[in-house]
Ligand code: HEC
């Protein structure tokens with residue numbers, strides 16, 4: 001005869017082992033990120049915040065193609081209720097990082113949470129890198 005409790009016990013251990021990555025992921029994920037508000041005090045983004053949250057990577061792709069392939073470098077205008085009319089060059093460093101100047105506390109806080117690793121910073125410089133170059 002089979003030993004029922006041995007089989008069930010073995011089965012339980014098997015299920016636990018197979019689902020380990022899932023449990024580990026749950027434990028590792030921790031609390032959701034809280035991206036830091038722009039240090040310059042701006043209160044609006046270049047597009048509505050819901051759109052930015054879900055689609056900022058698409059917007060960056062569009063900007064990149066427009067600037068590099070079509071030479072469309074128009075100025076980006078943001079009307080901030082407190083800071084007034086803000087103007088930026090169209091670009092990752094020129095616009096995004098001007099407001100979100102702390103990449104580590106903003107971009108990285110989310111990307112680490114979802115394990116996204118955009119390769120942008122192998123070529124583009126972060127504000128911290130620019131500051132350390134200027135200090136030389
Ligand atoms: C292999 C190097 C390289 C990588 C990697 C790279 N870029 Fe660029 N990117 C460039 C160069 C060179 C330009 C042209 C700069 C110019 O002409 O002003 C540029 C321009 C851009 C522009 C338009 C103008 C500007 O200065 O921002 C955007 C937007 C942009 N890149 C976004 C991105 C994003 C987002 C990523 C990551 C997903 C990325 N890039 C990764 C090299 C790179």
Ligand code: HEC
Nearest residue numbers: 035038042043044045046049052053056078086095096099
């Ligand atoms: C004028 C300053 C400014 C510029 C330029 C700017 N942002 Fe923002 N961004 C903000 C502010 C302020 C918020 C938060 C808005 C809110 O909470 O209502 C925000 C929100 C966001 C969010 C959502 C964050 C969250 O908590 O869900 C993302 C993602 C984002 N921005 C990415 C970008 C990218 C990428 C660029 C460049 C294409 C950019 N931003 C340019 C000011 C700016």
Ligand code: HEC
Nearest residue numbers: 035053056057060096100106107110111114116117118119
């Ligand atoms: C509110 C959270 C949040 C913030 C803040 C945020 N991102 Fe993201 N980002 C994400 C998520 C989620 C993804 C999608 C990851 C995926 O699809 O695997 C992503 C993806 C991206 C991608 C595409 C990555 C790829 O490998 O294709 C780029 C480029 C990017 N983000 C740039 C930025 C930049 C630049 C900033 C800071 C200015 C920023 N993000 C801030 C949440 C955020």
